[in-house]
Amino acid sequence: MRCPDCGHPFSRVLRAEDKATHEGEEYISRRRECRRCRHRWTTFETQDLPDLDAAFRIQEALHILDQAKAKLALSQPM
């Protein structure tokens, strides 16, 4: 879900709001915040969209793991 303001690809969900049904499709409105510029906006999403936030969390966790490994490597005596 790209930020409409700066185009940053990752946003976090502040809260999932009510479900709405339109032409047989169920939508969830979500309040989102850009991870870069903190711009906030509301989206209407169908439930079967890929969860980019989950993808981001996995990426973030891997990044933290990499950093931890790098630190460990640095702290080991040569």
Ligand SMILES: [Zn+2]
């Ligand atoms: Zn932004």
